[in-house]
Amino acid sequence: xxxxxxxxxxxxxxxxxxxxxxxxxxxxxxxxxxxxxxxxxxxxxxxxxxxxxxxxxxxxxxxxxxxxxxxxxxxxxxxxxxxxxxxxxxxxxxxxxxxxxxxxxxxxxxxxxxxxxxxxxxxxxxxxxxxxxxxxxxxxxxxxxxxxxxxxxxxxxxxxxxxxxxxxxxxxxxxxxxxxxxxxxxxxxxxxxxxxxxxxxxxxxxxxxxxxxxxxxxxxxxxxxxxxxxxxxxxxxxxxxxxxxxxxxxxxxxxxxxxxxxxxxxxxxxxxxxxxxxxxxxxxxxxxxxxxxxxxxxxxxxxxxxxxxxxxxxxxxxxxxxxxxxxxxxxxxxxxxxxxxxxxxxxxxxxxxxxxxxxxxxxxxxxxxxxxxxxxxxxxxxxxxxxxxxxxxxxxxxxxxxxxxxxxxxxxxxxxxxxxxxxxxxxxxxxxxxxxxxxxxxxxxxxxxxxxxxxxxxxxxxxxxxxxxxxxxxx
Numbered sequence: 001x002x003x004x005x006x007x008x009x010x011x012x013x014x015x016x017x018x019x020x021x022x023x024x025x026x027x028x029x030x031x032x033x034x035x036x037x038x039x040x041x042x043x044x045x046x047x048x049x050x051x052x053x054x055x056x057x058x059x060x061x062x063x064x065x066x067x068x069x070x071x072x073x074x075x076x077x078x079x080x081x082x083x084x085x086x087x088x089x090x091x092x093x094x095x096x097x098x099x100x101x102x103x104x105x106x107x108x109x110x111x112x113x114x115x116x117x118x119x120x121x122x123x124x125x126x127x128x129x130x131x132x133x134x135x136x137x138x139x140x141x142x143x144x145x146x147x148x149x150x151x152x153x154x155x156x157x158x159x160x161x162x163x164x165x166x167x168x169x170x171x172x173x174x175x176x177x178x179x180x181x182x183x184x185x186x187x188x189x190x191x192x193x194x195x196x197x198x199x200x201x202x203x204x205x206x207x208x209x210x211x212x213x214x215x216x217x218x219x220x221x222x223x224x225x226x227x228x229x230x231x232x233x234x235x236x237x238x239x240x241x242x243x244x245x246x247x248x249x250x251x252x253x254x255x256x257x258x259x260x261x262x263x264x265x266x267x268x269x270x271x272x273x274x275x276x277x278x279x280x281x282x283x284x285x286x287x288x289x290x291x292x293x294x295x296x297x298x299x300x301x302x303x304x305x306x307x308x309x310x311x312x313x314x315x316x317x318x319x320x321x322x323x324x325x326x327x328x329x330x331x332x333x334x335x336x337x338x339x340x341x342x343x344x345x346x347x348x349x350x351x352x353x354x355x356x357x358x359x360x361x362x363x364x365x366x367x368x369x370x371x372x373x374x375x376x377x378x379x380x381x382x383x384x385x386x387x388x389x390x391x392x393x394x395x396x397x398x399x400x401x402x403x404x405x406x407x408x409x410x411x412x413x414x415x416x417x418x419x420x421x422x423x424x425x426x427x428x429x430x431x432x433x434x435x436x437x438x439x440x441x442x443x444x445x446x447x448x449x450x451x452x453x454x455x456x457x458x459x460x461x462x463x464x465x466x467x468x469x470x471x472x473x474x475x
Contacts, residue, residue, distance in 0.1 A: 023143060023234050027150040029207040030137045031157040033093060033130030036100050036200055038161025040123050041069070041293065043193060045314055046169030048298040049307075050180035050190035055113040059434035066294060067430040068117040069124035074423045076128020078416075081136075083129075088221075089137040089214045092129055097205030099126035101198055108187070108195025140214040143235050152329055155396060159325045161200075162293060163318035169193045169297070170311040178308045219249050262410045263417060270417075271410070276462050277402055277418035283455040284398045285425035287348055288448035289390050291433050292317055292383065302437060303362050303379070304370040313380065317387045324391025336467040337397050341459050344393020349452035351386035355379055356445035394455075404466040 044066055052062050076096075084092045103123030110116035135154045142150040176182030176189035184192055212234075218227035227248075228241045235244070263274045270278075291299065296317060300310035332340060358379035362371050371379065406414040436444035 020146070023141075023146065023150070026141055026211045026234065027138045027153045029211045030093070030134050030141075031153040032200065032204040032207055033096060033134035034154040034157030035161040035164075036096075036197070036204055037127050037130045037134075038158035038163075039165040039197060039200060040100065040103070040127055040161075042162045042318070043165040043169065043197060044069070044120075045166065045294055045297050046173065046180070046193045046311060047190035048295060049301060050188065051113075051116070053181060054188070054190075057113060059438050061113075063431045063434040065113060065117045065120060066434075067427050068120040069127065070423055070427040070430060072121040072124020072126075073128040073131070073426075074124075074420065075121075076125035076130075077132050077419060077423070078128070080129040080132035084133055084136070084217070085220070088217050089133055089140070090208050090211065092133045093137070093208045094205060096126045096129040096133065097201055097208065099123065099129070100201035100204065104195055104197035104201055108191045137214055140216045141212070141230070141234055155325060155329070155399070156322075159318070159322045159391070163315065163322055166311070166315040166318045168196055170308075170315050172196070173308060173311050178306070180307060215245075216248055216252065219245060220252060263413055272462075273406060273464075274410070274414050274417060276464075277405065277414055278421045279458055280398045280401060280463065281418045281422035282425045283451060283458060284394050285422060285429055286448070286451040287352065287390065287394070287455070288429055288433075288445070288451075289387070289395070290426055290429055291444075291448075292387055294430055295433055295437075296383070298434075299437070299441075302441065303359065303376070305376075313383075317384055320384050320387045321391045321395070324388045325396060327392040328396035331392070332396060332400055333467065336465055337401055338459060338463060338465045340393045341397045341463065342456065344389045344397070345452055345455045345459060347389030347393075348386055349449055349456070351382045351389060352445055352449040352452055354382040355386065356442050356449055358382065359445055360442035362441060401463065401466060405464055 048062070048066065051057070051065065057065075080092055083095070087095075099122055103119050103126060106119030107116060107123065110119065134157075135151060138150055138154065172184070172189050172192050173180060173182075176184050180190050181188045183189075187195075212230040213226070215227040215230045218224070218230065224245055227245055231239065231241055231244050263270050265271050268275065296314045297307070297310045300313055301307060305313070328340060355378075358371070358375040361375040402415055402418050433444065436447070
């Protein structure tokens with residue numbers, strides 16, 4: 001997908017106040033893709049143990065089903081850009097909405113474990129598309145003066161989607177008297193958890209009919225008159241529309257489409273800056289953050305906490321995730337990327353180490369597993385602290401750095417490689433956690449602690465500080 005138009009001075013083309021509410025609506029509607037990204041990614045958290053019981057599967061096979069969505073994520077992210085250039089940004093959003101809807105219905109009404117896995121993959125394709133199209137569309141439609149703030153809608157929508165999914169799961173569990181397989185209107189509770197996603201998915205699809213196509217796509221398709229009208233809507237009547245159309249057209253004609261070949265040339269195959277981007281992506285996942293978002297309900301139940309309480313703790317960690325994200329957005333341009341990342345790494349290492357210590361006191365087997373009161377409280381606090389430190393640092397900073405640190409000539413291709421590395425690392429953590437926790441839960445958290453510690457020298461030695469630098473300065 002083509003990149004966004006060159007940056008211009010904010011005061012030159014700020015949207016007039018009467019247009020701002022319309023622009024905010026457009027960005028919020030597009031960010032519904034981010035909401036569904038977060039919702040669909042984490043809603044499975046409430047169904048893990050129920051799926052294990054329903055289909056009598058072991059940890060390894062269960063992990064494959066949970067991680068199946070990540071295969072779809074990679075496919076969706078890889079194809080969204082080309083589809084968006086060919087069909088338009090809005091059409092790709094509509095395709096994603098249809099896939100989200102179909103996945104929700106199919107996941108709620110599976111015949112076997114294998115078709116559940118298929119519906120998970122389909123939902124993953126939608127997630128991958130949403131992860132690419134929403135931020136790109138917002139950047140292309142937003143007036144330059146408000147682009148940064150409107151772009152933050154995507155990350156905010158993701159963390160809100162995670163929180164709403166956990167709140168929904170908890171509410172449904174309570175309606176089913178605390179039983180994940182309890183009956184509600186002819187279906188088991190976990191089926192409702194996965195199926196309720198139909199509501200935001202349909203809303204997302206309907207909203208796409210109320211927002212305009214990207215002016216960049218319209219210009220590339222020769223629909224200049226429509227592009228002028230969209231620019232008038234979002235940038236106001238005072239803008240020289242002919243000049244804006246000409247500027248966008250010239251920018252697209254002069255853009256260099258980077259390829260994997262442009263990334264070669266370093267001692268180890270890729271350019272050093274590309275390896276740093278890959279490292280950021282991998283470390284972001286190998287600290288185990290998605291264990292919290294995919295497995296936290298199952299995790300707490302595995303150490304003797306009842307299902308209702310475990311679902312509630314999943315919800316509270318998602319609220320902490322929102323708080324941390326807000327802190328990061330407020331601080332990332334004030335204190336810089338590296339200081340935030342270092343703070344997060346140190347905080348995560350301490351939190352994960354405490355969790356590993358607490359889980360080492362687990363005793364008993366099967367349904368009789370217990371954790372002493374002190375260690376149980378430490379584990380709960382440590383888990384919440386871990387999410388907070390991740391959210392206020394690596395959860396936001398990595399994406400900021402990836403968007404800023406690469407030279408213009410390789411940015412698109414380098415971002416693609418870094419994103420692919422992130423999905424692979426995400427899959428690795430997701431697919432291994434059930435077996436690791438069966439083997440030794442404390443040992444699993446020692447593993448995540450080690451990567452949090454290793455991220456500290458990685459930041460100090462190799463990660464650049466991009467605060468206050470223009471994109472053109474990255475070389």
